[in-house]
Amino acid sequence: MRLWQRIRAVVFRRAAERDLDDEIGLHLALEAEQLEQQGLDARTAAATARRRFGRIDGVKDALRSLRGVEPIEDFRRDLVFAARALRRRPGFAAVVVLTLVIGLTSATTMFGVVYGVLWAPLPYADADRLVTVWQTDVPHGIDRAPVSLPNFLDWQNRTRAFSALAVAEPFGVRYAAPEGPERFAAWRVTQGFFEALRATPLLGRTFTPEEYVRGHDAEVVLDYALWRTRFNADSSLVGKTLKLNDRPVLVVGVMPPAVRLPPGSGLWIPKIPDPSELLQRNAAYFLCIGRLAPGVTLDQARGDLRRIAAALAQEYPTVDHDVSVSLVPVRDQIVGHVRGRLVLLFASVGLLLLLTGTNLTTLLLARAVEREGEVSIRVALGAGRFRIARQVLVEHSVLFGVGLLLSIVLTYFALAWVRSLGAGLLPRADQLHLGLPVGLFAVAIIVALAFMPTRSPRKGRRVHRVLVVSEVALALVLVVGAGLFVKSVRALLAVDPGFAPTNILAAMFQTEHLFPTDTARVTFLRTLEDRVATIPGVRHVGITSLLPFAGAIATNHAEFEIKGRPVGSARERPSVLAAATTPGYFATLNIPLHRGRAFVATDDAAHPPVAIVSAAFAREYFGTTDPIGQRLIVSFDSNPIEREIVGVVGDVHDAGLDEPPKPELYTPYAQSPIGGVELVVQTAIPPGAVLGSVRRELAAVNASQPIASTATLDELLATSTRPSRVVLTVLGVFAAIALTLAGVGIFGIMSHVTRTRTREVSIRLALGATSHGIRRLILGEAIALAGIGSGIGLIVALISGRSIRALLYAVSPIDPVTLAIGITLLLAVASLAAYIPARRAGSVDAVRALRQD
Amino acid sequence: MSPDDRLQGTLDLLVLRTLADEPLHGWAISRRIRERSGDVLQVNQGSLYPALHRLESEGWLASEWSVVGGRRAKVYRLTTQGRRASEREERGWLAFVAAVTQVLSPA
Numbered sequence: 001m002r003l004w005q006r007i008r009a010v011v012f013r014r015a016a017e018r019d020l021d022d023e024i025g026l027h028l029a030l031e032a033e034q035l036e037q038q039g040l041d042a043r044t045a046a047a048t049a050r051r052r053f054g055r056i057d058g059v060k061d062a063l064r065s066l067r068g069v070e071p072i073e074d075f076r077r078d079l080v081f082a083a084r085a086l087r088r089r090p091g092f093a094a095v096v097v098l099t100l101v102i103g104l105t106s107a108t109t110m111f112g113v114v115y116g117v118l119w120a121p122l123p124y125a126d127a128d129r130l131v132t133v134w135q136t137d138v139p140h141g142i143d144r145a146p147v148s149l150p151n152f153l154d155w156q157n158r159t160r161a162f163s164a165l166a167v168a169e170p171f172g173v174r175y176a177a178p179e180g181p182e183r184f185a186a187w188r189v190t191q192g193f194f195e196a197l198r199a200t201p202l203l204g205r206t207f208t209p210e211e212y213v214r215g216h217d218a219e220v221v222l223d224y225a226l227w228r229t230r231f232n233a234d235s236s237l238v239g240k241t242l243k244l245n246d247r248p249v250l251v252v253g254v255m256p257p258a259v260r261l262p263p264g265s266g267l268w269i270p271k272i273p274d275p276s277e278l279l280q281r282n283a284a285y286f287l288c289i290g291r292l293a294p295g296v297t298l299d300q301a302r303g304d305l306r307r308i309a310a311a312l313a314q315e316y317p318t319v320d321h322d323v324s325v326s327l328v329p330v331r332d333q334i335v336g337h338v339r340g341r342l343v344l345l346f347a348s349v350g351l352l353l354l355l356t357g358t359n360l361t362t363l364l365l366a367r368a369v370e371r372e373g374e375v376s377i378r379v380a381l382g383a384g385r386f387r388i389a390r391q392v393l394v395e396h397s398v399l400f401g402v403g404l405l406l407s408i409v410l411t412y413f414a415l416a417w418v419r420s421l422g423a424g425l426l427p428r429a430d431q432l433h434l435g436l437p438v439g440l441f442a443v444a445i446i447v448a449l450a451f452m453p454t455r456s457p458r459k460g461r462r463v464h465r466v467l468v469v470s471e472v473a474l475a476l477v478l479v480v481g482a483g484l485f486v487k488s489v490r491a492l493l494a495v496d497p498g499f500a501p502t503n504i505l506a507a508m509f510q511t512e513h514l515f516p517t518d519t520a521r522v523t524f525l526r527t528l529e530d531r532v533a534t535i536p537g538v539r540h541v542g543i544t545s546l547l548p549f550a551g552a553i554a555t556n557h558a559e560f561e562i563k564g565r566p567v568g569s570a571r572e573r574p575s576v577l578a579a580a581t582t583p584g585y586f587a588t589l590n591i592p593l594h595r596g597r598a599f600v601a602t603d604d605a606a607h608p609p610v611a612i613v614s615a616a617f618a619r620e621y622f623g624t625t626d627p628i629g630q631r632l633i634v635s636f637d638s639n640p641i642e643r644e645i646v647g648v649v650g651d652v653h654d655a656g657l658d659e660p661p662k663p664e665l666y667t668p669y670a671q672s673p674i675g676g677v678e679l680v681v682q683t684a685i686p687p688g689a690v691l692g693s694v695r696r697e698l699a700a701v702n703a704s705q706p707i708a709s710t711a712t713l714d715e716l717l718a719t720s721t722r723p724s725r726v727v728l729t730v731l732g733v734f735a736a737i738a739l740t741l742a743g744v745g746i747f748g749i750m751s752h753v754t755r756t757r758t759r760e761v762s763i764r765l766a767l768g769a770t771s772h773g774i775r776r777l778i779l780g781e782a783i784a785l786a787g788i789g790s791g792i793g794l795i796v797a798l799i800s801g802r803s804i805r806a807l808l809y810a811v812s813p814i815d816p817v818t819l820a821i822g823i824t825l826l827l828a829v830a831s832l833a834a835y836i837p838a839r840r841a842g843s844v845d846a847v848r849a850l851r852q853d
Numbered sequence: 854m855s856p857d858d859r860l861q862g863t864l865d866l867l868v869l870r871t872l873a874d875e876p877l878h879g880w881a882i883s884r885r886i887r888e889r890s891g892d893v894l895q896v897n898q899g900s901l902y903p904a905l906h907r908l909e910s911e912g913w914l915a916s917e918w919s920v921v922g923g924r925r926a927k928v929y930r931l932t933t934q935g936r937r938a939s940e941r942e943e944r945g946w947l948a949f950v951a952a953v954t955q956v957l958s959p960a
C-alpha cells in the first residue's frame with residue numbers, strides 16, 4: 001500500500017473503519033436484495049446474506065491487518081495505557097517531570113548562554129583570522145594596552161603578516177538633535193578597518209578608499225543600536241546627512257546588531273592622521289585590529305610584529321624601549337573575561353544534571369520494583385517480554401517527552417531573562433536565543449538521561465548506597481561553591497571604597513571642542529559649579545577628571561619625580577593615577593583629609609602649583625617622612641611642573657573594590673584643565689531628582705554643551721560588583737536546587753530501601769530488636785552514607801576549588817568554615833530525608849509483615 | 854476436493870481477469886465470477902475482500918469510491934501493472950492446466 005494510504009489509515013482511523021463497514025455493508029445489502037428477488041422475505045434474506053459472507057469480524061480483522069497499521073495501533077494503545085498508568089500515579093509522574101524540568105531547563109539555559117556567548121559564530125567572515133593588536137610594557141606589568149599612531153603606522157609599513165591592519169580612535173561627536181545637543185560615542189577608523197572586520201553592512205556600505213582623504217571624509221556608518229534607538233530604525237537614513245560636530249555628514253551605512261567593534265561603538269567615521277599626531281609616539285590610545293594574511297598563523301604574525309617592535313625600541317629608545325606587541329584573537333578579546341565565570345556555572349549545572357539523573361534513576365527504580373507484581377501477572381496471562389519492555393519504554397517516553405517539551409518552553413523564557421540580566425555585563429547577551437544548537441543539546445541530554453539504568457538491579461543494595469553517596473557528594477560541591485561566593489561577595493561589599501557613594505550624581509562632559517582655551521574651560525566649569533550649588537537639595541559640588549569606578553583610562557596617569565631624588569632616565573619615573581579636581585571634590589565624595597589642607601579657590605594658574613597625594617602615595621614614596629611641603633616634578637597633561645604637596649587624603653579604590661587602592665595624585669583643576677571631566681553633585685535628596693535642574697543650569701551656562709553620560713556613584717559601585725553578585729545568585733539557586741534534589745532523592749532511596757527491607761526488619765523485631773533500634777539502624781546507615789558522600793564531595797571541592805580561585809575575593813577556595821557549614825548542611829538534609837522512612841521501618845507490624853509472605 | 858477449494862488458489866487470477874473487462878465493486882466481482890462459471894465457482898467472501906485489499910496494496914488494483922444505488926461503493930479497477938500481472942498469471946495457469954490435462958489424458 002502506498003505510504004500516504006498507510007498514514008491516512010492511521011491518522012484517519014475512523015475514516016478507514018467507515019470505508020471497511022461501507023464496503024462490506026454494500027456487499028451484504030446487494031446480496032440480500034438479490035435473495036429477496038428470488039422470493040425470500042427481507043429478514044431471512046439479510047440473515048442468509050450474512051451467513052454466506054462468513055465471519056464478518058474475522059474478515060474485518062484480516063483487512064485491518066492488511067492496512068499495515070498493527071505496530072502503530074499497538075503504539076497508540078501503549079500510549080493510552082501509559083497515560084492511564086501515569087494518571088493512576090500522579091505523584092510519581094509529577095515528581096519525575098518536575099525533576100527533569102528543573103535539571104534540563106537549568107542545563108539547557110546554561111548551555112544556551114555558553115554557546116551563544118563563547119561559541120556561536122561572530123558576525124565577521126573568517127572570524128578566527130581577525131585579531132586585536134595591543135602594545136605591551138612587560139617591565140611595567142602591562143600586557144594589553146592601546147597603541148600609538150606612529151607605532152601602528154610603522155607596524156603597518158613593515159609587516160606582511162596581515163591582509164588588513166587598522167586602528168580606531170575613541171571619539172565623541174555632538175549631534176544637534178531637535179530636542180537639544182546630544183553626544184554619541186564614535187570611533188574614527190583608519191583605512192582597512194572594515195576590510196579587516198569583514199562584516200556585511202545591514203544597509204548601505206562602508207567607506208571607500210577615496211573617503212579616507214581629507215576633504216572627502218564627511219561620511220559615517222551607524223551601529224545598529226544607535227540607528228534603532230536614536231533614529232527609529234529609519235532605513236531611509238542612508239543617503240541623508242546628519243549634523244555632527246556642526247558639520248554635515250553623509251550616512252553611508254548601518255551595521256547589523258552583532259557588530260560592535262570596538263566595543264561601545266555608536267558610529268564609525270573615517271580617520272585621517274594629523275601631521276602632529278605622527279610625532280606623538282607616546283600618545284597610545286588607539287585600538288588596533290588586523291586580519292591575518294592568507295597562510296599566516298597567529299604565532300607567525302605575533303613574531304613578525306614583535307621583531308618590528310624590537311626594531312622600533314632601538315630606533316625610539318625614549319618611548320618604545322619597553323614596548324612590545326601582543327595579539328589576541330577577537331573572540332578571546334570579546335568574551336575572554338567572562339569565560340571563567342561561564343565555565344564555572346556550566347560545570348555547576350553539569351553537577352545539577354548528574355543529580356537530576358541520580359534522582360530519576362531512583363524514581364524509576366522504585367517504579368520498576370512496584371511494577372514487578374503487575375508484570376508477573378501480565379506475563380502469566382501471556383504478554384510477551386518484548387511487549388512488556390515496550391510498555392515500560394512508552395511510559396518513560398511519555399514522561400521524558402513531557403519533560404523535554406516543558407523544559408524547552410521554560411528555556412525560551414529563561415534565555416529572555418538572561419538577555420535582560422546580562423545587558424552590559426555579558427558580552428553578546430543580546431544575541432542569546434533558543435536556536436537549533438540549544439534544541440539539539442536538550443534532546444541529547446534527554447536521550448542520555450533516558451538511557452540510565454532503570455531496571456531493578458540484582459545488586460540492589462549496593463546501587464542504592466552508591467546513589468545516596470553520589471547525591472550527597474554532588475550537592476556538597478555545589479553548596480560549597482555557593483558558600484564560597486557568599487563569603488566572597490560579602491567580603492567585597494564590606495570593602496570601604498574610600499568615599500561615601502550615597503546620593504552622589506555624576507555627569508560627564510567633553511569640553512575640549514567647545515572651549516578650546518584653558519581659561520574658557522575653567523571659567524565655564526566654575527560658573528557651572530556655582531550655579532549647580534544653588535539648586536535646592538544640592539549639598540556639595542565638585543569636578544574631577546577621574547571618577548572612581550567609571551573605568552579609568554590611560555590618560556589619567558601622571559609621571560613624576562620627587563625633587564631632590566633625581567632618577568636616572570625619564571623611563572624610570574614612576575607613573576601614578578592622577579586626577580585634576582576642584583576644591584569641592586573631596587567634600588562632595590567625603591574623601592577624608594589626613595594631613596595638610598584641601599585645594600582652595602586660589603589654587604589657580606596665577607598661584608604656585610600644588611598637589612595633594614593619597615595615603616598610599618605617601619606610604620609608597622615617602623615612607624615615614626612627612627610628605628607635606630615636599631616638591632614633585634609632575635608631568636600631567638602638560639610639560640613637567642614643580643608642585644608642592646599641600647595635603648594627604650584617604651585612599652580610594654579607583655579600579656574596583658577587589659583591587660587594592662593605588663597611589664594617586666591630585667592637582668587643582670584650574671592648574672591642569674583637562675578636557676573630559678565629571679561633575680559630581682552630593683544631594684540631600686535622591687540624586688535623580690536634581691538631574692533635570694542640573695541640565696537646566698548647564699543649558700543656561702552653555703546651551704550647546706552636551707552631557708555625555710550620567711550615573712550615580714551607588715550605581716557605579718553596584719555595577720563593579722555585579723559580575724560576582726550574578727554568579728552568586730545563579731550558584732545560590734543551583735545550590736538550593738541541589739539541596740532539594742538531594743533531599744528528595746535520599747528520601748526516595750531510603751523509603752524504597754526500607755520498603756524492600758520490611759522482611760528483614762520484621763525478623764529483627766521478632767528476634768527482639770526494639771523499634772528505636774531499627775530507627776537508629778536505618779538512620780545510622782543513611783548518615784554513614786551521607787558521611788562517605790561528604791568525604792568524596794569534599795575531595796572534589798578541594799580539587800576543583802583551585803580553578804575558581806581567580807573568581808573569589810579574600811576567600812580561600814578551601815575555606816574551612818564554608819566546607820564545615822556545607823558538610824553540616826548536607827548531613828542535616830540527609831538525616832531529615834532518612835528520618836521518615838526510618839520511623840516507618842521502626843513501626844512495622846512484624847507479625848503482619850511476616851504473614852504476608 | 855470441491856471446486857471451491859480449488860478456486861481459492863486461483864482467486865487472484867479470477868479477480869484480475871474479471872476486472873480486465875471493466876471496473877467493478879466487490880459484490881459484482883463475486884457475482885460475475887459465479888455467472889461466468891455457470892454457478893460452478895462460488896467465491897468465498899471471507900477470501901475475496903482480503904484478496905482485493907492485498908492486490909490493491911501490491912499496486913495491481915486501484916480503487917475509487919463511487920455511489921451505486923444510493924450507497925457508497927468501492928469500485929476496483931486494474932492498473933497497468935495489474936494488467937501485465939493478469940496476463941502473466943493467465944499464461945501460467947494455462948500452462949498448468951495443459952500439463953495436468955496431459956497427465957490425465959490416456960497415452
